[in-house]
Amino acid sequence: MNPQDSRQGNVRAIFEARLVENVRDRRVAKLGVFDDVLNQIFAIKEELKRYPDFRVSKSGPELFWEEESTLILEEETAVELGDPRAGSLMTLLWGDPSLIEDGTIALAGPDLSECTQRKIPFGLVILAGAQFPDEYEFFRNLKDAFYAVKLKGFMARMLPSRNTIWCRVSKDAILQGFTLFHLGNAVIDSIKKVPGVSAAQVIMVTSTKEQVEKLKTVAEGAKRIVDAMVKMYSELNFDCESCDYRDVCETVNELKRIRDRLRKKVGDRQEDRR
Amino acid sequence: MIVAVCGKGGVGKTTIAAIAAKEFSQKEGIKALIVDADPAGGLCMALGITPEKTINDVREEIIREVKAGLRDERDLAVSIDYLLSTAIHEYKNLAILSIGRPEDEGCYCKVNVILKDAIEGLAGNFDLAIIDAEAGIEQVNRKVLSPIDYMLLITDMSVKGLRVAETIFTVGKRMTAMRGAGLVFNRASNPIDSFLTNIQSSIQVLGVIPEDETVKRFDEEGRSFLDIPPCPAQKVISSILKRIGLV
Ligand SMILES: Nc1ncnc2c1ncn2[C@@H]1O[C@H](COP(=O)(O)OP(=O)(O)OP(=O)(O)O)[C@@H](O)[C@H]1O
Ligand SMILES: [Mg+2]
Numbered sequence: 001m002n003p004q005d006s007r008q009g010n011v012r013a014i015f016e017a018r019l020v021e022n023v024r025d026r027r028v029a030k031l032g033v034f035d036d037v038l039n040q041i042f043a044i045k046e047e048l049k050r051y052p053d054f055r056v057s058k059s060g061p062e063l064f065w066e067e068e069s070t071l072i073l074e075e076e077t078a079v080e081l082g083d084p085r086a087g088s089l090m091t092l093l094w095g096d097p098s099l100i101e102d103g104t105i106a107l108a109g110p111d112l113s114e115c116t117q118r119k120i121p122f123g124l125v126i127l128a129g130a131q132f133p134d135e136y137e138f139f140r141n142l143k144d145a146f147y148a149v150k151l152k153g154f155m156a157r158m159l160p161s162r163n164t165i166w167c168r169v170s171k172d173a174i175l176q177g178f179t180l181f182h183l184g185n186a187v188i189d190s191i192k193k194v195p196g197v198s199a200a201q202v203i204m205v206t207s208t209k210e211q212v213e214k215l216k217t218v219a220e221g222a223k224r225i226v227d228a229m230v231k232m233y234s235e236l237n238f239d240c241e242s243c244d245y246r247d248v249c250e251t252v253n254e255l256k257r258i259r260d261r262l263r264k265k266v267g268d269r270q271e272d273r274r
Numbered sequence: 275m276i277v278a279v280c281g282k283g284g285v286g287k288t289t290i291a292a293i294a295a296k297e298f299s300q301k302e303g304i305k306a307l308i309v310d311a312d313p314a315g316g317l318c319m320a321l322g323i324t325p326e327k328t329i330n331d332v333r334e335e336i337i338r339e340v341k342a343g344l345r346d347e348r349d350l351a352v353s354i355d356y357l358l359s360t361a362i363h364e365y366k367n368l369a370i371l372s373i374g375r376p377e378d379e380g381c382y383c384k385v386n387v388i389l390k391d392a393i394e395g396l397a398g399n400f401d402l403a404i405i406d407a408e409a410g411i412e413q414v415n416r417k418v419l420s421p422i423d424y425m426l427l428i429t430d431m432s433v434k435g436l437r438v439a440e441t442i443f444t445v446g447k448r449m450t451a452m453r454g455a456g457l458v459f460n461r462a463s464n465p466i467d468s469f470l471t472n473i474q475s476s477i478q479v480l481g482v483i484p485e486d487e488t489v490k491r492f493d494e495e496g497r498s499f500l501d502i503p504p505c506p507a508q509k510v511i512s513s514i515l516k517r518i519g520l521v
Binding site (some may be wrong): 077161166 | 314339345349353364400
């Protein structure tokens with residue numbers, strides 16, 4: 001057995017142990033790139049549920065809010081969500097539809113009209129349940145769908161490289177009844193239009209910076225997986241020895257599958273050319 | 275509507291832009307974008323603002339992001355919107371942006387293009403935008419001012435000032451989207467400067483701003499023009515803004 005094989009054997013053992021764990025958890029039915037991440041998110045959600053200000057709502061037409069791209073200046077702002085100093089997180093993940101609690105919008109912490117401070121922490125986790133042939137294209141569609149969410153009296157700015165979202169909600173919007181559940185509903189509506197998506201759920205946190213940071217740590221792990229995937233698709237360089245993301249690919253089995261598939265595709269193309 | 279304030283060096287562009295900003299800040303129901311396009315940051319100074327970040331800083335941040343692996347065009351666009359908003363200084367209904375050092379030609383032109391689009395997109399969200407341009411013709415030539423609708427040309431009471439204004443006007447017609455332009459004389463001595471009786475210009479004359487003691491005092495004391503009280507210069511500027519439909 002050469003060292004390569006032994007390492008793979010090792011990874012397989014770790015992976016299989018985790019699979020047993022997952023099955024025990026009975027959440028993970030199929031394998032996806034974010035299964036581990038999703039498990040961690042669900043665990044945090046269970047923790048959040050213990051707080052009295054945790055609420056869940058179902059998406060539906062009664063939560064519809066008018067679409068409009070608005071610029072909101074400070075003087076019109078009632079609440080600012082996710083100022084970097086207050087704590088900010090945004091992440092977009094996907095998994096098998098059976099893992100997603102379709103249509104649920106969860107909020108831990110005060111809603112907009114209940115905020116006692118003007119600047120509050122904000123964590124926004126968006127989970128899509130989907131089946132699709134191409135992860136990369138799917139991911140891009142999913143992002144587009146999220147970026148397309150524009151609501152009257154709500155302005156969002158995002159920095160994907162830092163998993164950060166910064167939003168302003170106008171005084172008028174709050175007077176007219178805008179809540180974070182309207183935002184959650186719009187996000188779910190938008191991403192459910194993406195081909196392949198059959199379930200979507202949103203988890204929001206406005207309680208404390210610590211809780212947002214906790215989710216952020218998990219999201220950062222997810223981001224490395226995404227970056228590894230994007231790199232595979234955009235560079236088509238499969239020299240694993242020199243790749244910065246080797247550690248990620250070796251722990252996330254699904255990434256290996258993607259890599260092998262892409263490698264084969266490139267190989268086939270080279271064959272064709274000959 | 276995007277208006278650029280242009281003219282020869284030292285004719286009063288920044289002073290006029292600053293007083294215009296003060297006028298806008300008193301209009302309810304409008305949002306105005308104030309752009310300090312002078313790398314020396316004269317307008318911010320005149321408004322008593324120290325910008326924490328300039329557009330140039332934003333450009334450098336984006337380039338850093340690109341170097342760190344940001345590739346996706348949509349991610350790039352949303353990141354630019356984010357970073358751009360961190361460079362905005364707000365005062366009442368005004369959003370103030372400082373350009374900082376001009377872009378390096380050549381490299382990262384894609385970033386510059388997207389950044390320019392983002393700024394134009396941002397300006398589109400405001401009811402009006404005013405740009406205090408760098409002295410002379412440079413920015414008009416470099417197409418920095420290409421999206422403007424109107425050019426406010428300022429001259430002092432000198433033939434040289436007027437010539438420069440006319441040159442900028444001619445080049446501006448070719449290099450920008452402007453649909454109109456107007457000429458403003460500044461620092462006229464009382465009662466009526468004899469200079470005015472002899473000049474001719476192809477540009478429509480909008481008004482004559484007198485030499486003003488309050489302006490002088492605010493400048494000397496380094497006070498913010500956002501606090502300037504009613505004074506002769508301010509009155510003329512206010513009527514010019516009304517005339518071109520800005521307030
Ligand atoms: N109407 C006025 N009355 C009195 N002083 C004035 C008037 N207009 C401008 N000034 C003074 O003229 C000087 C130059 O004005 P300002 O800085 O506005 O010119 P500018 O065109 O922006 O110059 P630059 O080309 O260097 O940016 C300043 O000291 C300013 O206070
Ligand atoms: Mg100036």
